Amino acid sequence: MALSRQSHGLVCFTFTLLISNSWNCPSDKEKSGSHNSIKLVNLLSIFISTWLTAAGFIHLAMFASYVPEIIELIGNRKKYGGSYSAVSGRKHIVVCGHITLESVSNFLKDFLHKDRDDVNVEIVFLHNISPNLELEALFKRHFTQVEFYQGSVLNPHDLARVKIESADACLILANKYCADPDAEDASNIMRVISIKNYHPKIRIITQMLQYHNKAHLLNIPSWNWKEGDDAICLAELKLGFIAQSCLAQGLSTMLANLFSMRSFIKIEEDTWQKYYLEGVSNEMYTEYLSSAFVGLSFPTVCELCFVKLKLLMIAIEYKSANRESR
Incomplete structure (x- = not known):
């Protein structure tokens, strides 16, 4: 025999009270982590039972008592309080x-x-x-x-x-x-x-x-x-650049330009600004040398990089088996 709407509501309300009572006494270890979940379950059960039972106004009154806590929970939530999700391969x-x-x-x-x-x-x-x-x-x-x-x-x-x-x-x-x-x-x-x-x-x-x-x-x-x-x-760094400029004028400016990233700005006029901006657009990188250069002398490698690749090689770093740089 089908149950009436009021009977549905009473059954749901009884079930709600059982869940609430069983969850309202967690262990000390779980109290802090499950508090928000308990509140959400209580609110959800109140909403469901409100339209199923004739005593909905009672549940609405119970819901109203939770409104301050809802506002507090929303207010305490940090906008940037999440966690980073690492992407595989990135x-x-x-x-x-x-x-x-x-x-x-x-x-x-x-x-x-x-x-x-x-x-x-x-x-x-x-x-x-x-x-x-x-x-x-x-x-x-x-x-x-x-x-x-x-x-x-x-x-x-x-x-x-x-x-x-x-x-x-x-x-x-x-x-x-x-x-x-x-x-x-x-x-x-x-x-x-x-x-x-x-x-x-x-x-x-x-x-x-x-x-x-x-x-x-x-x-x-x-x-x-x-x-x-x-x-x-x-x-x-600042004092080191100044000291090197005493030995070679303009070295600090050149090193500062190499360490910073700037886009190339093209100037049609043949002025000193044109050549200066061309130099400023160059950057310094570290790259692994190809095995094709094995056995060649340093001057030969520098010549190949400059003529063929339009690169100016400054130095080569070699790491031994015990990871010491040379």
Whole structure:
């Protein structure tokens, strides 16, 4: 015999109470993780039983009591609080530290420059402050290769969210305009320690402002220069370029132009700007030499690269069996 609508509602309401009572006393381990699920199940059951029973107004009153908690749950949800989903066959790097519109713009302008080959690398930014509207717009323009997550590298949970254990490298940016360079370096050193404690094998490239602070990195047990860990000191580079310019005028300008990525700008007039911009458009790369060059002398290889390939070879690096560079 078919049950009436009110009977359906009573059965559903009874079933709802049984589920609610059985889930309202979880173990201590499950309390935090299942709280939101319990609320959603209760709300769903109230909606179902509302149209099945004549006592729907009672359930609507119960639903109204949950409204403040619903608003609180939605309000506490972070916009950038998800986790990175690694794609098979695609590499990713993690960038943290001083994340601002200027630092991110300069980094993306060089890393994603069109003169580079197709870079199949995804860039994951991790910062404890959500981006402003301008920075958010920049991330959206590069949404195919850039993702942002809110969190701190000092928190192991956030490091797990960005899959630091499978990342190719972790880059730490420094604030070169800070009032206290030593404090900025100390913050970046703490970031290095936290990341290395979580995953000792990760390759870290960090920016440092003061040369003497680089020595503190050597005290980190898992810091290994031979495995690719590196500290780029901005003051050291600047003073080194100035010193080399004393020996060869214009060398600092040439090196700075080679290290930066700029597109070629064509000028028809035969002026010094034309030749200068042609030189500025050149870049420096590291590539593996073909086995066809085995047995040839260095001058011969340089001549072949320049005449046939229009490349200027500066040096050759050779790594021995124990991974020592020569």
